[in-house]
Every structure is written in structure tokens, then in C-alpha cells.
Amino acid sequence: MSLKTRSEMSRRLSNRASRIIGESMIVRGIKKMFRESRLLMLLYSTCFVAGIIFSSVPAAQAGRADEISNLKRLYDQKRFFELRGAVENYKGRDDARLLFFRGAVANTSYRPKASIAYLRQYIARARKDREWAREAYRLLADNFVKSCRYAEAASTYGTILARFRQGMKPAEIKDYENALAIYSSFSGTPRQTVLVGKDTAVGESTAETGWSVPVEANNQRIVLGLDTGANISLLAESIARKLGVRFLDASVTIGSITSISIRAKLGVLSEMRIGNAVVRNAIFLIMDDRTLTFPDGSMIKGVIGFPVIAGFREITFNSDGTVFIPRRAQAKSGPNMCLDASNILFRGEYANTDFTFVLDTGAARSILYLPFLEAFEKEVKAKYSLRAEKFTGVGGSEEVPAYIVKEFSVKFSGKPAQLPEIRLLTKALTDNGKFYYGNIGQDLIKRFRKMTLHFAPMKIRFE
DSSP: OBOOOOHHHHHHHHTSSSOOSSSOHHHHHHHHHBTTSHHHHOOOOOOOOOOOOOTTSOHHHHHHHHHHHHHHHHHHTTOHHHHHHHHHTOOSOOOHHHHHHHHHHHHHTTOHHHHHHHHHHHHHHOTTOHHHHHHHHHHHHHHHHHTTOHHHHHHHHHHHHHHHGGGSOHHHHHHHHHHHHHHHHTTTSOOOEEEEOSOEEESOOOSSSSOEEEEEETTEEEEEEEOTTOSSEEEEHHHHHHHTOEEEEEEEEEOOTTOOOEEEEEEEEEEEEETTEEEEEEEEEEEOGGGGBOTTSOBOOEEEOHHHHHHTSEEEEETTSOEEEOSSOOOOSSOOEEEETTEEEEEEEETTEEEEEEEOTTOSSOEEOHHHHHHSHHHHHHHOOEEEEEEEETTEEEEEEEEEEEEEEEEETTEEEEEEEEEEESSOOSSHHHHSSEEEOHHHHTTSSEEEEETTTTEEEEO
16 A cells, blocks of 8 residues: 655655655655555456347447446546546436446545445445445545545445455455554544635745645644645654654554565644644654664655645645645636545646646656556657666665656646656556556646645646
8 A cells, every 4th residue: 555755855865866766765655555555546447247238229228338338448547537527428317337437526526525425325226236336435435534534434444345355366455454454543533624724825945846844733843845645644753752643552564666564653643733724633654763764864754645735725836845825715617637546636738638647746756657658659769768767665676667758848737848858667666657647746846836736626727
């Protein structure tokens, strides 16, 4: 699993020879646990068969089956932007399976309450449809996590293990058991709340990579990075104790790309301040200081992850390293952002075609994934060189063959940006690498004056 961690963190990583390709060492180790894990990200590519359609079946019935099959195809391929439009434009008759897709669209559109309602209706109406039932329960659990309803999330993971264990691989069982342990531990924790008292501008103007903000708690002030790629916030154990984090009587196992697993503790911070924002009951993954310490003695203190960042409702990342959080989120029409678990997805234009990318403010460098290579293989192989790149994770590293794409030009929000070069991986190290075209990090984001995330209407805007 991944949970799936800046100024300080990105600086340390960007100055090391064994550099991460687009993601920080800890972020990827964490993402392996939650965000990019088989548990939170594996979409089970089971083929839906509505029944053998003979020539005698009425054309309308066949058309409805084709329409539902198309929705399933889009979902399995994680083409969530297209799925949203296809569900909205569905013209067929009422079908219990349509409730599943409405629930899926609401989930990816960050509307967990609506998604829960749709998925519960689907489960109630399609009791015998085991083919999609496990995925429906997985989405349901993710909605409970996003809603900070931890006890219900734990109960749902327990249901998945009780009903579907027989068809799972050992690694999947371990992932679900770990999720059950995590959210069972948090089951007595009140829901996270975020109150922004007034407009707040935080962080220091700097030419360094990343975005960092001061966190105040327990009469202590610690600067932590903001990382949209972290599914849960992270702290080094010594920092957690300084801030007054309440440690839970539980620990979990997390892994990295190097297949080395480590134990991590869980904790809750009753209250912390970030500028004029007050965050209550934030949950944290807590790692031993030694795990987060580099050979030169420097240590990663931690990061503020997706749950808190999304709790702001709106946040602007400025190119100078500062952050702006408004008291009142400004409603923006026309959603152009969605979620895969807590992965923030958005569209970028390359070669006059729209492609889906993952947003990761904790990644020092952007990278391109295997689908990009498959789409432009002939051009890439003819123009660019291939070399081994070191991909570092918790406990070790792995070398990955990568093309060095020169003068990479892309458009976000219709505005152009260019990098002198970008790595294109030839191997999918995570599920993200199988479905999306790249991971967009600080080097591309900071080519724009600012980037704003609006979580209520699910809008991303580059200026």
C-alpha cells in the first residue's frame, strides 16, 4: 500500500545523486502503502458480460448492454473524465448497474456522500452480482475514508475480507487486512475538521523547490511540506512528540518499490494551526527518525498530505513557494479535475491531444509514464536516448531504463509550459504508471505564476 511527503524535503532530494524520478523517497514509499497500492488503486479488470446476445435479442436491449459495457470499459481503463460524460449522457433504461457507475463518478468527483448513497442502492439491488460487488465495497470504503468515517471504513474492509477473500491473491488479502487494521485503530477518532478564520498567506518566498508551511501545535512551530501526493500526513517520531500527537496503540507495515517493509505508528493531533486555518483531529503516519534520516545526518520532518489540503476547500500554490488559502472558497464552474482514490487527476494537452496526468506537489521532478511511450513510441525511440535512472524508495533503490525527452512542451489550462528535459519510464513501477501519462511535479507547476485547486467544484486552474 502507499501513503503515498517541501521546501526542505525537495531540497534534500534534489541535491542527491540517487535522485528520485519525480517523486520523493518517502512519498513513493508512502504511496506504495495507500495511494498507489493494489488496495486503493487496483481496478479489477473483470470483463462484464450481460449475457450472450443472439440475433433474436431486440436491438434496444442489445444497445443498452453495449452502453453499459462501454461504461465498464471506461471504468476499467480509468478514463474517468470520459466516464463522467458517458454517465451524464446515458440514455438507456433504468439499470441497477448504472447505480454503480453513478457511485463511481461521484467518488472520483469528490462527492463521497452522494457516492455512498448510489453504491448502497446498487449493492441492495444487485445482491447476486458478485462480479462488481467487491469493487463497489472498495469504493464505499474509500468514500468513508474521505469522509473521515473511520469505523465505517473499517467495517467495510472487514466485509470485503469476509465475503471475497476466496477470490483474492495473498498480496491483496494483506493489503485489505492492513487497511482494516489502520481504520480500526482510527475508529474512535472524531472526524477531521478544517476552519479557515480569514484569508491566509503562508510560506516564505524562495527559489527552492516545493511548498512548505509553518505548523503550530503544543506551543511548537515546525515547518512541513505540502504534498498532494501523500494520502495521509506524515511525521518523524520526534516531531510528532514535540507537536503533542496522541499515539495510538497500533502500528502498520508499509512497503516501497524495493520490496523492503517497515513498521510505522499511527497518531492523531487534536489541533494544529496553519496560518489562520485551524485543523482538528488530523491523522498521521509516524515513522522512526532513523528511517527518515539521510546519510549526511539531515532528516525529513514530515509533510501535510491530501486529507488536510483538501479540507482547505481551495488552495493556491504560487511559483515563489508561498501558499494562499481563502476564507471563502470561490465557486468555479466546469469541473476539470477528478480523483483516483486520493490521486488528483487533470488533463494536459500534448501534440494537440488531451492526456490525463497525476498532480504531485511533493515531487521535485515530473516524469512520464509507460502509456506516453506507447502513444509516441516511434518518435521517442527515433529521437531520444535511453539510460538507466535510479528510482529510490524506503530501504533501497532500483534502476529503471528511461528515455530522456528533450524540450518537452505541454499545455495546462490552455497555457503552455516547457521543460528542457523529462524522464520517460519504460517500466510501470506502480498502477499509476500503467494508466496515466505522467506525474506532474514542482518543475512544471512552477513554470506557471500560480496553480489553484478548487475541491468543491473539482477545478484546477493554472495562471
